[in-house]
Amino acid sequence: MPIPPSHHSVRLLRCNSVTSILRLVAEGVSKVLGVKGRAVELRMKNLPRNVYALHLLGTNIIVLNEEALHRLSEELSGDRALINSYTYFILLHEYLHLLGIVDEAQVYKYAYKICKELLGRYHPATLLSMHGPPAPPPRALKSLLKMQMLFHL
Numbered sequence: 257m258p259i260p261p262s263h264h265s266v267r268l269l270r271c272n273s274v275t276s277i278l279r280l281v282a283e284g285v286s287k288v289l290g291v292k293g294r295a296v297e298l299r300m301k302n303l304p305r306n307v308y309a310l311h312l313l314g315t316n317i318i319v320l321n322e323e324a325l326h327r328l329s330e331e332l333s334g335d336r337a338l339i340n341s342y343t344y345f346i347l348l349h350e351y352l353h354l355l356g357i358v359d360e361a362q363v364y365k366y367a368y369k370i371c372k373e374l375l376g377r378y379h380p381a382t383l384l385s386m387h388g389p390p391a392p393p394p395r396a397l398k399s400l401l402k403m404q405m406l407f408h409l
């Protein structure tokens with residue numbers, strides 16, 4: 257059976273901006289955790305190289321590392337499906353912090369639940385949330401996917 261166009265994963269694949277991915281994240285969190293959506297202020301800054309994003313505690317601000325996001329596209333060879341998956345993973349993580357979940361392991365637990373339910377068990381974003389903390393780097397994504405495929409042969 258083909259995946260319907262309304263499916264979360266199809267919609268994620270079609271996103272062409274960070275803002276549209278964030279909208280999908282907020283919708284997904286509300287759907288799975290049953291919490292009300294929160295307004296988010298996105299800011300772009302240059303942060304340390306290994307930091308993709310951060311949430312300023314006690315605010316509704318998520319800061320994204322502009323330079324790292326550019327690099328992400330190169331590291332994932334411009335593959336839209338992987339870039340959007342990684343961006344979803346990052347934004348979901350920070351959004352969960354923004355909702356008041358401070359503990360890293362707890363954030364990963366919720367992220368995994370949300371990704372698994374909405375995107376499917378073998379989706380790249382699900383695999384990422386399964387393999388942290390700490391967050392697997394983008395270059396790990398391809399090998400995680402390969403491992404997953406070998407595992408299911």
Ligand SMILES: [Zn+2]
Pocket residue numbers: 349353360363
């Ligand atoms: Zn965190």
